[in-house]
Amino acid sequence: MSAKADSSGYKGEALNVLKKAGCAVGDVIRVTTREKSYEGILIPRSETGDTTHVVIKLKSGYNIGVHITPDTKIEKVGKGAKPTFASPALPEQKPDLPRVVIMSTGGTIASRVDYRTGAVRSALSASDLYGVVPELSDIARVDTQILLSLYSENITPQHWSQIAQATAQHIAEGVNGVVIAHGTDTMAYTAAALSFALQNLPVPVILVGAQRSSDRPSSDAATNLIGAVQAAGRAPFAEVVIAMHETVSDTAIVLNRGTKVRKCHTSRRDTFKSVNATPIGRVNNQEITMLTSDYAKRDPAKKLVLKPAFSDKVALVKFHPGLNPEVISWHVEKGCRGILLEGSGLGHVSKYCFGTIEDAIEKGVVVALASQCIWGRVNMHVYDTGRDLLARGVIPMEDVFPETALVKLMWALGQTSDAEEAKRLLKTNVAGEFSPRTLPETIGNEGGDAANAN
């Protein structure tokens, strides 16, 4: 949600007329055209709207757009009342509850609607959060911090470092868990990044978001947040995970390991799926169930190891039929220190690219490969092409899917300037990204099953 509630969104013709009449958003205005006359509250205009309509809210509550021509008369009839909202009093903090900090990086995990103008305002202070999601006060003593205010597509590796450092600070202060509210688009990248940056965690770090904006009654935000705070406060593991809906029903919140989780659907609530792995746990009806015994245990005595540096001199090159091999050279010329190839099938890239790949490696660029199949493991010994790539020094990323492999390459090159050391880090299992065995888990998500799960 954009934070532009105060700017009217009007431009051009419409803005001129409104300015001339001295009308501001929220004022009651009368618009008179040759044939008709309307009275209502002036509403902000979407930035993509044209310049020849003004939007008013009629007494009935409906908005309409009125076309502005040179003949249109606009008068201010009344001044808009400023909305007042008293935050509810902070509920009593229950001393026996775990302490959880909720950091927000953007998106609105909780918000309120101004029905008068239609503006959506985010509710991020602790008292706002308790007001909107009152259940939280029975789950944890919550502190909040607004770290960033970004759409997730605008988050960069520098922000990952910042989030990692802030998390480390809260952990040093002794919280029982950290919840990070994040836009869902690149949440899985951030989850992978934090998995590499925050090692030997004493407490859980839970990323959470919403697929339906929090201003609507059907939003998944509150259910996800409640599940995340429960896991942060009480779960027995200490890893970076994403907590979101398990199915399209508002029942279970599933906890997916940060290095193995991917956004797999553009719009569904259960968009996040573990790839080549099972989820590590589930929160259902206040109950936390671990789904595997293979996880790092919560232990406040553990000493966090913070490694928050990432290199942005890394590129992802997706192989496709007809790929121009010079794309690889271009990246090298631009100073790229690592290239992640998104190969086909078991791990292949056309022989036409061999020359530029060889060139890159010779110049000290670390070249790794993950499969665009997403599910399954790379095996470059089966066909000639794979063997040829291995011989040229391309590093196979096993069962790591491309996005996590990319983040790991950025992290490895952030830790060292030495290509060989970076390669060694790349091949080391740092945060559960490599699984030793490939199990026959479901590929993708069979809509029917998930939809029927309740």
Added chain:
Amino acid sequence: MQIDYAKIGLKVGLEIHQQLATAAKLFCNCKPDLFKENPEIVFLRRLRPTQSELGQIDPAAYFEFQKGVRIRYEANRETSCLVEMDEEPPHPLNMEAVETVLMAALMMNAEPVDEVHVMRKTVIDGSNTTGFQRTCVIALNGCIKVGDKAIPIQHASLEEDAARKTGDEDNGKIIRYRIDRLGIPLIEVATAPVIYSPQEAQEVAFAIGKILRDTGRVMRGLGTIRQDLNVSIPNGALVEIKGVQELALISRVVEYEVQRQLNLLRISNELKNKVEPSCLTEEIVDVTHVFKQTKCKVIQKALEKRHCVKAVKLTGFAGFLKCELMPNFRLGTELADRARFWGRVGGIFHTDEMPAYGVTAEEVEALKKAANANEDDAVVFVADTAENTIDALKAAVERAREAISGVPAETRAANADGTTRYMRPRPGAARMYPETDIPPSLITPDLIEKVRLSLPEPAEKKRERLIREYGLNDKLAKQTVDSEYNTLFETLVQESRVPATVVAVFLTETLKALKRDGLPVEQVPEKQLQDLFKAIGTGEVAKEAAAEVFTWLSTHECKSVQDAVAELGLKMLSDAELTMAVDRVIAANKQTIDKLGKNAFGMLMGLVMREVRGKAAPDRVSGLLKERLK
């Protein structure tokens, strides 16, 4: 009760909703159809009241949320996609639907808006998966003439229909909805509250319904049209009545509502002299022990489930709960409705109706004693879970308090007999905010012009044309144009080649007569009428059998004209069969024929037709009869 509505100051406003016959739903490409089979997809949701900037929350919504009420949605793949499931943003507004509303709006002399903005109207009873209904105003400030009176039309809007409730589970903790209906486009036409009598309300509704049907682009049949009424009388309250499905019921609904409000006012006047609202306390007592040996089936069943019986005293209410407000509807019924809504119980008992239902006089005495009630007091009691009984009795007490002060403003739902029941408190100020997922749509002068050119022919012109082109007489042409089947008439004639007069008589006089006899005429879809007339055209069905086939179809859903013919034994006779029938009649009347000669023809024709009516066309019979008589 004879009521002078003008004198008591009745005011009624109408909101007419009708489904549009578009190819797809309003915000996605699903078929606008309902399904009867078991659902293929089921999912469970909660809706959370969102706070407005003023921190207001709809009380009913908040209550349901606090009680942890969840909604189980049912869907199938043919009629729903991720859009109805609230798992995908809506697609752009269906312009076919916009054009249909625009057409109706122009027919009602309304002014189209320049730019359409889709709004979200908060509704969190579960009937919308999103928690809001999407709605947009297409035109404003219309006016129609009903008789000599001008009725202002406030707006013509386009909105999505809601999911339909199919039941509940787990003592009301889960409500079940089917989302097939969700997203079917609806037109909403709202009049100003300038209607002053029940009869007038019905006439205005009829006039609007006629305009909508004349667009030729709305759905037909039960459940496709719903009227909401706003009814108020001075000193009473503004009561919103939702979902009157039948036009003919409107005047009765208004009459009953006026009766109800007048009776409530009378009761209030009497109670005011007797009881202070503060005398009604929520001292709820457990009376399970009173009913340990009860013969009352309902209570027995509850106790088998280890539920309890709780009771509350209503000070000074003895005798009032049995006061009738509408036919078969007493003040006690009002309390019961509230208890059902807020307490999820099946119903309540009260002492005004006791002893009854297997509850003995001794039990009533013990109950009154336990509730500390004297003979001036009433006691309300209910058997269910502890939580539900407490919620139910609190709601009953609240309703009793309101009875002292007068008529509560509320939203009610219409029953099939014209009475109404409590539905929910009246929502606060319209809680609408913009649907940001859908860009505004322009209504350009070009679009308006295009729709204007496709407007249906004005009634007067059409009447003249039907006389000219189809040879209908003046009366039949007028009846056809005024009928619900105005738009269907020409289609039927052109498709079937059945004489126009036959079609017109059937659509007007025959159907009117059938309807008068109580036949659910509107349940037969247009498609079946088309099939029926095609069959008449090909000679498969005799035109004399049309009413019989239609009658059968109206009570046999999903059956075809061919099924009707087979079931009713109306298959046309073959030449050989008909010849046999004719010969039989001739043989049986040999003497008469000999006596009368040619003059016997009329009588014989009558006798044969009596035998073969509906199975052979008269001209065929007369030809054959002449031939066999030679």
